[in-house]
Amino acid sequence: MEDYGNFYLVVVGGVILWTSAFLLTRKMFPKWSFNLCKRMVSTIHAVFAVILCSISVQDWRCPVCPLASNSSPLQMRILELSLAYFIYDLVCCWLDNNIGIDNLAHHLVSIVGIGAGLAYEMCGSEIVATLLITEISSPFLHLRELLKELGYKNTLLNLAADVSFAVIFTLARMCVGPYLCYVTMSAKNPILIKAVGMGLQLVSAFWFYKIAKVVKYKLITKSTFKTC
Numbered sequence: 001m002e003d004y005g006n007f008y009l010v011v012v013g014g015v016i017l018w019t020s021a022f023l024l025t026r027k028m029f030p031k032w033s034f035n036l037c038k039r040m041v042s043t044i045h046a047v048f049a050v051i052l053c054s055i056s057v058q059d060w061r062c063p064v065c066p067l068a069s070n071s072s073p074l075q076m077r078i079l080e081l082s083l084a085y086f087i088y089d090l091v092c093c094w095l096d097n098n099i100g101i102d103n104l105a106h107h108l109v110s111i112v113g114i115g116a117g118l119a120y121e122m123c124g125s126e127i128v129a130t131l132l133i134t135e136i137s138s139p140f141l142h143l144r145e146l147l148k149e150l151g152y153k154n155t156l157l158n159l160a161a162d163v164s165f166a167v168i169f170t171l172a173r174m175c176v177g178p179y180l181c182y183v184t185m186s187a188k189n190p191i192l193i194k195a196v197g198m199g200l201q202l203v204s205a206f207w208f209y210k211i212a213k214v215v216k217y218k219l220i221t222k223s224t225f226k227t228c
Contacts, residue, residue, distance in 0.1 A: 007080065007118065014084025018045070022092065036149050038092045039142040045085045046138035052078050053132035056124075064129045064180060067187040071117065071124025079124070082131055083114045106203050110134075113196035123193050126184045130200065133172040133180065140165035166215045173204040 018041060025037040032040075056074045057063045071079070090107040093099045117127040140161060147158045184197040 010080040011084045014081045015088050018085050018088040033149060034096050035098065036145060038096065039145050042089065043139050043142045046135040049082060049131055049135045053128045056128050064125050064183055066125060067183060068123060068189050069125065070122050075124030075128050076118065078128055079114050079118050083111065083118065086110045086114065102203060102206055109196055109199045109203060113193065113200065116190065116192045116196065120190055123189050126180065126189065129180055133176050136172050137165055137169040140168055162215060166211050169211060170208065174208050177201055177204055
């Protein structure tokens with residue numbers, strides 16, 4: 001890495017930034033739970049990640065091109081800020097006692113993968129594309145929790161949020177995801193990057209299984225839902 005000092009400065013600054021955003025949310029909405037405030041920050045990260053990742057795509061005819069190439073300066077900044085976010089979020093999950101095996105695996109795989117991409121200064125296209133497809137469904141995930149906390153748990157609005165999240169998650173992670181995993185594995189990428197890609201896809205598959213069960217249950221019991 002060309003400038004370790006700048007790298008650490010951005011990552012540490014990013015952790016402080018995300019932590020400050022969380023504390024500000026807690027102050028602005030004192031009645032909200034710890035978990036919901038954390039999810040609001042996660043939504044902010046997801047929105048910015050999707051926008052910045054989209055901007056960094058060099059050619060939309062081949063969004064993951066060039067494969068196994070040097071990362072652009074913009075890609076490096078995106079990865080540094082996202083690495084800071086995942087470090088912050090992992091600590092928040094631990095403080096909130098919400099650190100299941102699947103959640104821990106997701107965070108560790110993300111941190112190791114992004115860290116490896118920054119260390120190698122390559123695979124920016126693949127990692128940014130992965131960040132894009134993994135974060136694009138996040139706002140809908142957090143919207144579900146917001147509706148629940150505001151008293152709209154068993155409503156058609158909440159069902160719509162559930163279905164929207166499930167559809168976007170499925171298209172992104174179970175349709176585009178396997179293809180992205182395949183091209184990453186096929187290209188001349190470092191073995192660590194390939195292993196991380198496979199690990200993240202396995203986590204996504206496990207979550208897809210859990211989401212499918214929830215959606216199936218809600219569709220079966222939709223007659224008990226009330227209108228908003």
